[in-house]
Amino acid sequence: QNLKKSFQIKSKVLGVEKGVVNAVNGVNFRIDKGETLGLVGESGSGKSTTGRLILRLLEPTEGKILLEGKDISTIGNRAFRKMRKDLQIVFQNPYSALDYKMTIEDILIQPLQIFKIVSPVDYRQEVGRLLNMVGLTKQDAKKFPHEFSGGQRQRIGIARALSTKPKFVVCDEPVSALDVSVQSQILNLTMDLQEELGLSYLFIAHDLSVIRHVSNRVAVMYLGKIVEKGPVDTLFDDPKHPYTKALMSASPLPIPGRQLGRIELKGEIPSAMRIPSGCAFHTRCPYKMGVCEMTPPQMIALEEGRTVACHLYHEGVQL
Ligand code: SF4
Ligand code: MG
Numbered sequence: 001q002n003l004k005k006s007f008q009i010k011s012k013v014l015g016v017e018k019g020v021v022n023a024v025n026g027v028n029f030r031i032d033k034g035e036t037l038g039l040v041g042e043s044g045s046g047k048s049t050t051g052r053l054i055l056r057l058l059e060p061t062e063g064k065i066l067l068e069g070k071d072i073s074t075i076g077n078r079a080f081r082k083m084r085k086d087l088q089i090v091f092q093n094p095y096s097a098l099d100y101k102m103t104i105e106d107i108l109i110q111p112l113q114i115f116k117i118v119s120p121v122d123y124r125q126e127v128g129r130l131l132n133m134v135g136l137t138k139q140d141a142k143k144f145p146h147e148f149s150g151g152q153r154q155r156i157g158i159a160r161a162l163s164t165k166p167k168f169v170v171c172d173e174p175v176s177a178l179d180v181s182v183q184s185q186i187l188n189l190t191m192d193l194q195e196e197l198g199l200s201y202l203f204i205a206h207d208l209s210v211i212r213h214v215s216n217r218v219a220v221m222y223l224g225k226i227v228e229k230g231p232v233d234t235l236f237d238d239p240k241h242p243y244t245k246a247l248m249s250a251s252p253l254p255i256p257g258r259q260l261g262r263i264e265l266k267g268e269i270p271s272a273m274r275i276p277s278g279c280a281f282h283t284r285c286p287y288k289m290g291v292c293e294m295t296p297p298q299m300i301a302l303e304e305g306r307t308v309a310c311h312l313y314h315e316g317v318q319l
Contacts, residue, residue, distance in 0.1 A: 003027040003053050003063035005046075009273075019273045023049040025224035026063075028299075031168070036194065036201040038215030038232065040208060040247070042269045046224040047204045051170040054202065055087050056080060067168065085115040085164035090190075092173035094153035098145040104131070104156055105141040111163045130159040134189060151182035155189065162193065171203045175210060187213055208251045212236055217305075220244045223272060223280040226299075230306035240308040242285045279311065287312060 005024040012018055024046045031037045039047050052058045054065055056072070065073040072083060091097040098107060108127045112118055118126045128138035134155040145153055154174060161169055171190060175183040191214060194201060205211050211218055211232075218235045220228045220243065228241040239245045246265040266284050270276055276283050282292040289311060297309045 001028055001064040001066065003050065003065070004061045005049055005053055005058060006061050017273065021272045022224055022275055023272050024053060024060075025275070027221075027224070027226055029219050029226065029229065031200050031202060033167075033200055034194070034198050035216045036191075036203050036214050038211040038218040039202060039204045039221060040206065040211045040218060041221035042247075043206060044223075044269045044272065045221045046272070047206075047221055048172050050221070051089065051172050051202055051204050054168075055089055055170055057089070082115075085111075085117070086167045087170075088161040088164060088166040088168070089170045089172060090154070090157050090161045090174045093177050094150060094157045095145075095177070097157050098153060098160075100145050103142055103144055107145075107156065108141075108160055108163055111160060115164050117164055126163075130163055133162070133193065134159045149182075150178050151186055154178060154186050158186075158190065158193070162197070162199075165197075166199065168200045168202070171201055173205055176205065176207065183210070184213075190214065208236075208248060220247070223270065223275050225280065225309070227281065227310070228306075228308045230302075231304065234304055234306060240302065240306065240313065241281075241310050242287050242312070243281050246284070279309075 003024055004026055007021040007023060009018050009021060027046075027050055029037060039050065041047055049058065053060045056065070060073060063073065064071050067083070067086065072080065075083065105124070105127050108130055109123050112123055112126060127141050131138055131140055136152065136155055136159070145156070148156065157174075174190065175186050178186060187210065190201070193199065201214075203211070203214050215232045218230060218232050219226045220241060222243050228235065228239070228244050235244070236248070239248055242263060246263040249262040250265045263286055270280070270283060278294045279285070279292045279297050282288045285292065291311050295311070297311045299307050299309045300313050301307050302313065
């Protein structure tokens with residue numbers, strides 16, 4: 001609820017100027033049990049920061065995070081550490097996310113130990129079960145990360161995330177570093193495990209075809225704000241926000257069922273240090289009106305559980 005995160009950059013480093021980065025600017029969404037919310041947008045839109053805020057890998061500047069109705073953003077660090085097992089993350093890069101000096105067994109035992117998931121006598125059996133669950137075998141336990149392909153390493157990353165029996169998992173671009181040929185295998189694995197284990201996912205990706213494949217509902221993010229939300233099929237068939245339309249026009253893959261005039265996505269996403277006034281998309285929007293530069297559009301509810309933040313829409317009708 002109303003999640004915000006700003007960073008101070010105090011001195012000029014690596015060509016980044018001084019100032020305040022408003023990475024997340026008031027994000028609201030709900031994810032139901034067993035559901036996947038797809039979070040999509042260009043890089044620099046604040047998707048990963050949002051995922052990290054929910055897991056408290058970063059402390060929010062403002063806002064609440066509720067897990068099963070309980071506000072977990074105000075729980076002290078020690079108490080939160082126990083809840084950590086309920087909230088896990090699968091990272092984008094399976095190469096850097098696994099310690100190359102550790103065997104797969106040691107990598108998987110670590111969380112079992114920290115969170116006391118099973119007793120030490122059962123570690124080996126549990127490691128075998130986790131490896132089977134992600135399509136590997138117990139013979140793989142003694143190997144090191146470099147002995148596996150990218151897709152297999154991501155399977156290990158998934159096994160590690162699920163070793164603590166979480167309720168909620170942030171999948172942060174889990175296939176974007178992988179060959180296209182193995183992407184769908186990993187996506188299908190995450191979806192099968194979700195169904196089997198009743199997991200809820202926040203699935204972050206910039207690739208629309210990935211988002212369409214895995215999501216029940218989709219939230220589109222631009223410069224730290226969600227500009228449109230809705231069920232996956234209606235959102236893809238009939239995108240409402242000009243930014244969503246532009247993203248779909250820019251997608252290299254044909255999106256089935258898509259019927260819209262193409263909108264060119266002009267230029268680069270502005271810096272999160274200089275977010276445009278009013279509607280942050282106005283510098284790139286072909287529909288820009290006078291009001292857009294001055295007044296930020298509010299989220300408006302449309303039909304069928306859809307919401308959009310754009311001055312073209314007003315209480316359920318398109319102007
Ligand atoms: Fe475009 Fe205005 Fe809508 Fe923003 S509010 S997306 S600038 S029409
Ligand atoms: Mg990211």
